[in-house]
């Protein structure tokens with residue numbers, strides 16, 4: 001257990017610690033520095049400046065790579081209305097890889113009401129074990145009961161790695177559990193690997209406005225926790241012949257269900273078009289479209305291919321298309337089979353949202369546009385000529 005204290009016999013009352021504490025947690029009582037534990041975050045900023053080593057901080061750390069009893073890779077099996085969300089299959093795909101590298105089992109955590117039969121799908125998608133908390137009081141997602149249960153499971157079963165989707169539920173749930181455990185959390189990962197030398201989880205995510213990819217390690221605490229962007233990892237395929245694994249039922253008490261919030265009604269967001277995250281084909285437009293009226297032309301091509309319309313932030317900021325279409329760092333991450341980038345230059349903040357698409361077709365009149373660096377096929381020319389021609393040809397071909 002972590003702790004901090006000032007050794008009274010050593011403190012000379014110099015107040016250096018008071019000045020450096022970013023949380024105002026240290027006060028002088030006469031000539032003695034006193035730490036208010038309700039404010040202290042154990043950041044450690046006061047330890048080094050103390051000239052007489054009077055402050056002792058013990059984070060309860062474990063040395064990196066040291067043998068400990070945490071074992072296994074867990075995936076939070078997010079469900080809505082009983083439907084397992086597709087991001088979970090991507091997490092199971094990544095989790096299987098990580099579990100193989102660590103030589104451990106892959107488990108899913110399923111919390112909800114009447115969701116037991118969904119465990120079968122998780123087994124078929126690669127889970128060796130499913131931890132199930134099934135209770136009518138867990139029908140709707142609520143932060144407090146879900147975080148309480150996840151925390152309890154982590155403390156009891158001690159996984160080494162816990163992954164959740166970087167969805168609105170995942171982003172709300174898992175920081176609460178990480179704080180309670182306590183451990184670190186890397187949000188919005190786009191890459192996960194095991195470091196072969198230390199066995200640590202290398203968690204990669206865009207940082208500093210998407211200009212660099214940062215790789216983050218959680219060396220001293222377990223589990224290593226990460227939220228993972230949707231449509232970045234490969235889904236674990238469903239194997240209908242895979243036998244069911246172990247189902248571990250987790251008890252749910254009334255105390256577990258206590259919450260300050262009640263769900264009165266669930267209102268589904270109505271999107272104008274198909275959800276771009278789920279679309280197999282996306283035809284995206286940028287500033288090169290020159291105005292909102294030309295997005296109809298992209299809509300034609302998208303319609304011919306059964307796809308959806310996406311956009312760069314420049315097009316969204318100009319008010320040409322709603323934000324729900326935006327692809328990129330501050331928009332959605334997509335991974336369609338085909339991504340058409342029309343009149344989009346290929347700024348890094350756009351690329352982080354679409355560069356893992358299977359096929360990228362770039363249409364741009366500037367042959368030096370950075371989008372061509374990631375494009376599978378590059379069409380240099382005027383999009384106002386090329387896009388209608390593509391639509392015509394695809395319609396013709398698909399009609400045959």
Ligand code: FAD
Pocket residue numbers: 209285286287288289311312313314315326327328329330331332342343344345346347348349350353363364365366369381382383384
């Ligand atoms: P431009 O860069 O202006 O490119 C327009 C392109 O159209 C040019 O390459 C031009 O050659 C081409 N063109 C012009 N006319 C034609 C024509 N007739 N035919 C063919 N080609 C033509 N951007 C995003 O997209 N998504 C994000 O989520 C995002 N988040 C951001 C977050 C931060 C913190 C910051 C700082 C920026 C973010 N951006 C994001 C903005 C990003 O940096 C770029 O400014 C933006 O992506 C540029 O959009 P664009 O490619 O449409 O426009």
Ligand code: SF4
Pocket residue numbers: 004020021022023024025026035039040041042043044045046047
């Ligand atoms: Fe302040 Fe950080 Fe020292 Fe706690 S550890 S008293 S928060 S400087």
Ligand code: SF4
Pocket residue numbers: 006010011012013014015016017018032033049050051052053054055
């Ligand atoms: Fe005491 Fe060290 Fe703080 Fe100075 S820096 S007041 S010696 S605890």
